[in-house]
Amino acid sequence: MSIQHFPPPPGVKAPPLSFGARVGDLLFISGIPGFDANRGLPDSFEAQFANVVTNFKRVLGEAGATMRDLVKVNVLLTRASDVATMNVLYAGAFGPAPYPARTTCVVVALPDPKMLIEIEGVAQVKG
Numbered sequence: 001m002s003i004q005h006f007p008p009p010p011g012v013k014a015p016p017l018s019f020g021a022r023v024g025d026l027l028f029i030s031g032i033p034g035f036d037a038n039r040g041l042p043d044s045f046e047a048q049f050a051n052v053v054t055n056f057k058r059v060l061g062e063a064g065a066t067m068r069d070l071v072k073v074n075v076l077l078t079r080a081s082d083v084a085t086m087n088v089l090y091a092g093a094f095g096p097a098p099y100p101a102r103t104t105c106v107v108v109a110l111p112d113p114k115m116l117i118e119i120e121g122v123a124q125v126k127g
């Protein structure tokens with residue numbers, strides 16, 4: 001079965017990865033940080049979360065999927081103090097129920113010291 005890759009757009013300075021990779025009916029989405037359109041990282045958790053959702057939807061859309069097609073989501077945070085806020089924002093962005101399966105981890109660090117959150121996921125893609 002072949003793999004369809006969704007690389008960063010030309011000119012975007014990203015690490016050596018695809019934002020998404022599809023095999024069969026499954027789309028695997030890389031850890032998506034909260035970069036804005038200019039590859040800047042806002043200071044606030046809420047703004048980073050909003051950018052993650054925008055970026056996440058773009059990757060899903062490129063593969064013909066939506067947030068409702070998500071099967072599993074992993075949320076990586078660098079501050080346990082953001083968990084409560086994340087849950088509120090998450091319910092708005094990834095809801096309504098039923099939600100995808102999810103794991104949340106508080107990690108020591110993410111690749112850029114300004115990153116407060118990354119979300120990765122697996123979605124079902126039909127067609």
Ligand SMILES: N/C(=C\C=C\C(=O)O)C(=O)O
Nearest residue numbers: 014015030031032033111
């Ligand atoms: N997922 C990772 C970084 C993503 C960076 C980006 O979207 O620009 C990684 O390093 O694994």
